[in-house]
Amino acid sequence: MRGGASVCATTPTSTGRGGPRGETVSTQGPRESIPEASVGVLNEPNSTLLEYIAEAFIAFDSAGRFTYVNPEAERILERPRETLLGRVVWDVFPEVRGSVFEHHYQLVLANRQPLMYEARLGRRGPWLEVRVYPRPDGIGVFLRDITARKQSEEALRLRDRALAASHSGILITDALLEDNPIIYCNPAFERITGYTADEVLGRNSLFLHGHDTDPEVRESIRQAMRQGQPFTGTILNYRKDGTPFWSELAISPIRDESGRVTHFVGVMCDVTEQRRALEAMRFQAHLLNIVDQAVIAVDGQGMIRYWNQYAEQLYGWSAAEVLGTNARDIILPDSATADTKKILMHLRDGRRWSGEFMVRRRDGTIFPVFVTTYPIFDEAGEVAGMVGVAVDISDRKRLEAQLIHAQRMESVGRLAGGVAHDFNNLLTAIAGYTSVIEAMLPPNHPVLEDVQALQQVAHRAGHLTRQLLAFARKQTMEPVPLNLNDLVADLGPIFRRLLSEEIELIVHPAPDLGVVRADPVQLEQVLVNLVVNARDAMPAGGKLTIETANVTIGLPDAERHIDLAPGNYVLITVSDTGSGMSPAVKEHAFEPFFTTKEEGRGTGLGLSTCYGVVKQHGGHIWFYSEEGYGTTFKIYLPRSDEQPGARAEQEARDALPVGSETVLVVEDEEMLRAIAARTLRSLGYTVYEAGSGDEALAIASTVWVDLLLTDVVMPQMRGDALAEQLQARLPHTKGRLRSGNTDAVPFKHLTRRTKR
Structure with a gap:
């Protein structure tokens, strides 16, 4: 039998009923359970009918010898009948001894009652339904192959076990009934929802929905089931205790042979924790995307695994373009080798690194960033990558x-x-x-x-x-409300005399230009200096453009210049199409005595004077220049709310006034004190001289003083302090302060004590 396998299981087990070992599924004893057709042929072993039936039939005598084997039995036993007839079954198949077959053989012989049982032919053989009948001279055995049925039964049992063991909630509804009631739910469904099977069977699954369940999703489910179509989506359901949970739901229709939908099977997975984790990840990703820092993560091979939105703006590459590429090829210039080694050394030790770093944009420009790198560790504690946080420090x-x-x-x-x-x-x-x-x-x-x-x-x-x-911003200023359009118009004839005929002068005055408070003489000097420089930069001719405009400087623009405050300004721009400046020249343009002109053509004080005058006015001067393309100077002066008055003509100088008053001259420089005293005496004044504040106070205590003429910066006692003390003692005495250093003169003295 199949290479020595027994008719029954070769590893018999206890039947649990005290009989011999064997793999028996069921047994039947009553004769009424045996088909009459089979009983009718038991006494006719050579019947032609047995040769053609679909079942295997074997007849044994009381000694266990084969007396008949039909063709189907030959097939099942895998032995021709000639090798079996007349031989004892225990001799042909010794392994049958002690098997379920021998047990039932002996039982039928003893009780003369038919039996039916199921057994497997060998460990891997087919499953057989065995029916044993008593005969006058022995027994007859019918064998029917039930392997397909047993496999179906096992598949059903496996399905049931799988459904019960599944971590996903599964329910089946009856589509042929009006309300699609639930007819099955597995234990996982009970565990997820908190409902028992008895509580859900017969109900529509919509009872899981609540007030926050998306009505559009609910309608999509109804529509899919109404049309007999599958549905897949995420929906908010509610447990028995009222707590909400998110579930991934897949509903599939089950059809019969005619294609009619008879049932729906729904599979749900509780994804509440995953959804919370996903929302947390999305929130973290959102935070990483709204910061003004480039956040980049690379793995151990340097491949980019994360690239936030600011990194896209900073480097010019989208995340889709760089993910999976090597960071060295994307953002690191060749010059970054030394810095890269420093970072790698820190990463190998599991340490963070911070420092300035030169990186490359998509367009090839190199710019500085301040970067902090953090090592990424795997589960074993080994460095598996790096996160880098970079800030553009170009403005800084x-x-x-x-x-x-x-x-x-x-x-x-x-x-x-x-x-x-x-x-x-x-x-x-x-x-x-x-x-x-x-x-x-x-x-x-x-x-x-x-x-x-x-x-x-x-x-x-x-x-x-x-x-x-x-x-040095130490000139004495005489600021007045001034319209720069008027200043430029007044200087027009001077500009044209300064410029050659090959240079075109273009003036664009802004309408409704604001007013500045400035010293017109000093601003004239600034504009003349800029025009002369522009002329010298265009020996072969070109264009010189002077423009005015009202501008408002916001905080972002102000932050780009260290000495420019936000506010309203009047802008005057002087542009030429000359030779421009090299980077080295631009670096020193405002420094005094720096000049690129040949000896004798300039002192190197022109632009430095412009710089000082503008700064002394609280303004800002900035220029852009490129070799071969010209230079543009921009001057920002604070806008004033005052109205400009008529510009006073310069007063003609009259002869120095003579007088007879008493003047006290205080000056620590003996030479200056002497010339001042001599000049005043030549004009008729009575003059007393003092080299210090204490000496002046001593003189004033003994003589009448009409006017105090004092230097401001002196050792021991300043001139303004001397004037305060002297006026307190001698209220009739007038004071006049003088100094070559405007920073040394207190503003109140310039405004209160400068009259004679």
């Missing part, structure tokens, strides 16, 4: 450069102002003494021309000191 670097430049200019300004102040004192003495000598000489004196030449030299030197003082 630009502001730092502006700050350094402003500090350098401030230092140079202090030096220039100090030198100019001391130099101006010397020039004052020279000019004063030459004026005295000139007044003493007759018109035809041979030395007169030399004295006048000295005065001209002193005047030219004084002009240089005034430029230095302008750069």
